[in-house]
Amino acid sequence: MSPELINLIIQATGESLFMVAVAAVVATSFGLPIGIFLATSGKGELFAAPKINAVLGVIVNATRSTPFIILVVAIIPFTRLIAGTSIGSGAAIVPLTIAATPFIARLVEAAIREVDAGLIETASSFGATPLQIVFKVLIPEALPGLLLALTLAVVSLLGYSAMVGAVGGGGLGDLGIRYGYQRFMPEMMLAVVVVLIALVQTVQTVGDYFAKRVNRRLRHR
Amino acid sequence: MNVHQSLTASGPLKSFSPPDSVPAKVPAKADAMVRFEGVEKTYPAYRGKPSVRALQNIDFAIPRGSITGVIGRSGAGKSSLVRLINGLEKPTIGRVEVDGRDISALSGRDLRLAQRSIGMIFQHFNLLSSRTAAANIALPLEIAGWSKTDIAVRVAELLDLVDIADKHDRYPSELSGGQKQRIGIARALATRPSVLLSDEATSALDPQTTRSILDLLANINRELGVTIVLITHEMSVARQLAKEVIVIDGGDIVENGHVADIFTHPQHPITQTFLAEVLGDAVPVSLASRLQQNPFPAGQAVIRILVRGDAGDAIVARLAREFSIDVALLSARIDEIGGQRVGSLTIGIPGGDAIAPQVLSYLSQHQLSAERLGYVA
Numbered sequence: 282m283s284p285e286l287i288n289l290i291i292q293a294t295g296e297s298l299f300m301v302a303v304a305a306v307v308a309t310s311f312g313l314p315i316g317i318f319l320a321t322s323g324k325g326e327l328f329a330a331p332k333i334n335a336v337l338g339v340i341v342n343a344t345r346s347t348p349f350i351i352l353v354v355a356i357i358p359f360t361r362l363i364a365g366t367s368i369g370s371g372a373a374i375v376p377l378t379i380a381a382t383p384f385i386a387r388l389v390e391a392a393i394r395e396v397d398a399g400l401i402e403t404a405s406s407f408g409a410t411p412l413q414i415v416f417k418v419l420i421p422e423a424l425p426g427l428l429l430a431l432t433l434a435v436v437s438l439l440g441y442s443a444m445v446g447a448v449g450g451g452g453l454g455d456l457g458i459r460y461g462y463q464r465f466m467p468e469m470m471l472a473v474v475v476v477l478i479a480l481v482q483t484v485q486t487v488g489d490y491f492a493k494r495v496n497r498r499l500r501h502r
Numbered sequence: 503m504n505v506h507q508s509l510t511a512s513g514p515l516k517s518f519s520p521p522d523s524v525p526a527k528v529p530a531k532a533d534a535m536v537r538f539e540g541v542e543k544t545y546p547a548y549r550g551k552p553s554v555r556a557l558q559n560i561d562f563a564i565p566r567g568s569i570t571g572v573i574g575r576s577g578a579g580k581s582s583l584v585r586l587i588n589g590l591e592k593p594t595i596g597r598v599e600v601d602g603r604d605i606s607a608l609s610g611r612d613l614r615l616a617q618r619s620i621g622m623i624f625q626h627f628n629l630l631s632s633r634t635a636a637a638n639i640a641l642p643l644e645i646a647g648w649s650k651t652d653i654a655v656r657v658a659e660l661l662d663l664v665d666i667a668d669k670h671d672r673y674p675s676e677l678s679g680g681q682k683q684r685i686g687i688a689r690a691l692a693t694r695p696s697v698l699l700s701d702e703a704t705s706a707l708d709p710q711t712t713r714s715i716l717d718l719l720a721n722i723n724r725e726l727g728v729t730i731v732l733i734t735h736e737m738s739v740a741r742q743l744a745k746e747v748i749v750i751d752g753g754d755i756v757e758n759g760h761v762a763d764i765f766t767h768p769q770h771p772i773t774q775t776f777l778a779e780v781l782g783d784a785v786p787v788s789l790a791s792r793l794q795q796n797p798f799p800a801g802q803a804v805i806r807i808l809v810r811g812d813a814g815d816a817i818v819a820r821l822a823r824e825f826s827i828d829v830a831l832l833s834a835r836i837d838e839i840g841g842q843r844v845g846s847l848t849i850g851i852p853g854g855d856a857i858a859p860q861v862l863s864y865l866s867q868h869q870l871s872a873e874r875l876g877y878v879a
Contacts, residue, residue: 403628407642408614
């Protein structure tokens with residue numbers, strides 16, 4: 282493979298990582314509070330607001346059930362509004378974030394719901410405020426689950442980021458489509474797939490490592 | 503089995519001479535640490551399930567500095583009672599006072615402040631798995647807004663108090679049940695509460711650990727003067743620790759008084775069932791299976807005597823002397839509860855039915871409740 286092509290791969294990998302990183306950070310900063318709210322706003326729960334909970338649940342489900350490629354196209358005007366363009370890696374961050382946020386919210390909700398309800402009751406009996414319960418009990422106790430959720434979200438984002446290549450989003454997917462498919466360069470397609478596999482493997486390994494490290498439910502050593 | 507059932511049906515405990523002691527008086531208002539006045543708790547109907555009345559007509563007062571047992575089977579209303587005391591729920595009717603304050607009328611910040619003077623320990627410890635022993639104990643102090651240095655000092659004191667200073671940096675998953683409950687106790691005492699609620703705190707522990715936790719609670723009551731409310735389904739736990747006992751069943755208080763009175767003169771069938779478990783008043787299965795209904799000359803008449811107080815003193819020797827017979831001791835269990843002897847004796851009287859009727863009338867003349875169970879070879 283020529284040095285030019287290798288450079289292309291390196292550049293595309295950088296673009297993919299950039300898209301995924303920014304989308305993951307932004308989506309987490311929205312998805313985490315939404316997920317916590319979804320997990321604690323049912324009837325009789327910490328922030329009981331069953332109606333808002335139901336509405337939010339519908340919105341989350343609607344976003345999640347829209348196929349990603351359709352979502353990307355459907356929100357082009359919104360993407361233009363935010364990013365000033367609808368082409369390139371920067372623009373691709375917008376649909377990536379919008380797709381990842383409800384996904385992260387559901388994963389966070391599941392992780393928070395895993396926390397023993399007895400602990401919420403315990404903290405309440407000490408006179409803890411709902412916010413104290415979130416920050417001192419729910420998040421620390423759910424941390425291993427939250428880290429695994431985040432890992433899963435990043436892995437999914439890597440997949441999505443390859444998909445935005447199809448609509449001019451840049452990154453590894455773009456490279457695979459344009460060189461591997463349209464110019465019929467199987468070695469380029471193979472390289473893209475190998476890099477993606479390596480990235481997913483790395484993210485998963487790192488995520489598993491940290492999730493295990495913060496998990497005190499298991500006996501150590 | 504039949505024998506046992508007939509015993510329960512005839513109610514040998516009930517036939518015992520009526521109590522001459524006065525039931526525990528409700529302490530004067532100022533002495534009460536926890537006070538329920540006409541409390542009813544009804545959970546409203548929800549998703550097709552009918553409404554449930556968990557507690558009704560609850561009136562009692564727990565004296566300041568006492569250890570009071572609240573005994574009931576599961577579903578009797580114990581959990582609702584606890585949640586009313588620590589303000590996690592409001593009574594449907596009536597009022598709940600803790601330390602002279604109407605906790606049922608508080609909400610928001612006032613309630614949270616009041617809750618800091620109520621410590622609580624739990625059956626499953628409810629420790630945070632993500633925090634070390636020390637950090638778990640620090641949790642209520644962080645919630646109360648203490649400074650880091652004050653917290654460190656207080657946590658060290660508490661670890662000493664519950665005798666697990668060496669477990670400072672251990673996570674709950676590395677500790678035994680007894681050690682976890684000690685951390686639970688230290689955490690509950692962190693904010694220097696005036697009441698400690700123990701919700702089945704020893705139910706998940708083995709008998710030896712239970713004993714050590716109960717000893718620790720007794721020490722804490724003695725040294726810190728903390729009022730302890732001991733919610734349990736085990737009469738033996740209440741017996742070891744409590745001075746006062748409240749028995750609840752089906753959401754009602756069925757009995758309330760000094761532990762010695764309740765154990766010696768139980769009034770309600772539920773209390774009697776609880777007592778039978780702890781006193782071993784039930785006839786041993788191996789003996790019950792050998793019992794025959796009809797007397798035969800070579801057999802022994804089996805008589806069971808309920809011992810309540812001093813009336814049973816040296817009864818085996820007295821019977822042997824009075825009737826010049828060899829009295830066989832078949833099974834016995836006597837405990838001392840609140841300074842009174844309580845338990846049962848099962849004895850064998852030789853000669854089939856020759857002497858047994860006289861023995862029974864002798865026993866009843868001496869204020870002992872006794873019953874002929876049958877005959878054994």
